Amino acid sequence: MSEQNLFKVTIDNISIEVPAGTTVLQAARLIGGQVAPPAMCFYSKLEGSGGKCRTCLVEVSKGSEKDPRPMPKLVASCRTTVMDGMEVKNITSEKVLDARAGVVEFLLLNHPLDCPICDQAGECHLQDLSFDHGKAETRYEFQRRTFKKHDLGKNIQLHMTRCILCYRCVFTADQLTNKRVHGILDRGDHAEIATHIEKSLDNEFIGNVIDVCPVGALTDKTFRFKNRVWFLKPMDAHRDCPTCSGRVTLWNRGDEVYRVTARKDQWGEIEDTPEGQPGWICNTCRFDKKATADWIIEGPREISRQSVIAQGHYAGQIGTTKPTEIFAAVNGGRTPHLLMDIHDESEVNQPNIYLGKIQGPSHGDTFNTNNTHKA
Ligand code: SF4
Numbered sequence: 001m002s003e004q005n006l007f008k009v010t011i012d013n014i015s016i017e018v019p020a021g022t023t024v025l026q027a028a029r030l031i032g033g034q035v036a037p038p039a040m041c042f043y044s045k046l047e048g049s050g051g052k053c054r055t056c057l058v059e060v061s062k063g064s065e066k067d068p069r070p071m072p073k074l075v076a077s078c079r080t081t082v083m084d085g086m087e088v089k090n091i092t093s094e095k096v097l098d099a100r101a102g103v104v105e106f107l108l109l110n111h112p113l114d115c116p117i118c119d120q121a122g123e124c125h126l127q128d129l130s131f132d133h134g135k136a137e138t139r140y141e142f143q144r145r146t147f148k149k150h151d152l153g154k155n156i157q158l159h160m161t162r163c164i165l166c167y168r169c170v171f172t173a174d175q176l177t178n179k180r181v182h183g184i185l186d187r188g189d190h191a192e193i194a195t196h197i198e199k200s201l202d203n204e205f206i207g208n209v210i211d212v213c214p215v216g217a218l219t220d221k222t223f224r225f226k227n228r229v230w231f232l233k234p235m236d237a238h239r240d241c242p243t244c245s246g247r248v249t250l251w252n253r254g255d256e257v258y259r260v261t262a263r264k265d266q267w268g269e270i271e272d273t274p275e276g277q278p279g280w281i282c283n284t285c286r287f288d289k290k291a292t293a294d295w296i297i298e299g300p301r302e303i304s305r306q307s308v309i310a311q312g313h314y315a316g317q318i319g320t321t322k323p324t325e326i327f328a329a330v331n332g333g334r335t336p337h338l339l340m341d342i343h344d345e346s347e348v349n350q351p352n353i354y355l356g357k358i359q360g361p362s363h364g365d366t367f368n369t370n371n372t373h374k375a
């Protein structure tokens, strides 16, 4: 058996030996912590990803043992492979931090600041990136881009204004489905995610585009506006699924399942199954299995990624106990003097309609007699 060729690379003064062909980003992830540059477009489970967003820029202060000259410009660590004796600076380089602040500014030029109503808030990579590297103000004076709305079908919501054109969803559709029906149309500031002629994304594995999207451009319609992720309790669960690994994270409040996602690692990427395959999940598990009885619960999931969820009040708690209702808690134990039941007061709402089953916010049509949202 041939011995593996190992290269020594030093990143932010920490040395590690990695197999030849490893990228600087992957070597930095092996060291871990803040040494790992942020990555908005690279996704280790997707072939060909990376090289689009420039958030992973690093400074190579020594090229290799044989040729110690520094690289003249900052390089994208997700696309640069290590050389033996290479020395790299990430957070120890002023140049890198300055360039990254510039990249964040560019990414936010057209990105709407609608975090208060965005379902991705709390687990958005752009939010984390802006928090770590962004500036408080913008120099941009023009109107942000707007797009014609595209309907991608009953399960996936597209908000093109939030898209950072990372291509992850395109690679996912290419590599997980037989026929990709969406892609990036047009070029430059006209570039957008669309299906050209209005089509739904309905392949059985297409729901994974929601998990790979680093921002809130692609979100789950069955979860839209239902809850904030930091109020939910992530639980590892599995089922015997004939289509996928069936290994998921349930996002519960009490024993009510609000959404189902694949399990993600500390880099926000799909976790591997015990067999070493990426744990992509099918649409049936993601969108249709919303009852606790559909799942075998394994236990609470710790969210290790830097995120508001990790600090969540409910993360890591055992069991599926419904959290304390907040009204009495903030009112010194007192309950309201008058509890009004909306159904006593108005005919507008109907108690036999289960709001949890509605796709998105309710409106007049929801309460038409022929609706399908009955409990
Ligand atoms: S929709 Fe999301 S995953 Fe797709 S290109 Fe835009 S940001 Fe990337």
Ligand code: FES
Residues within 6 Å of the ligand: 038, 039, 040, 041, 042, 050, 051, 052, 053, 054, 055, 056, 057, 076, 077, 078, 079
């Ligand atoms: S993560 Fe390297 S360029 Fe986007």
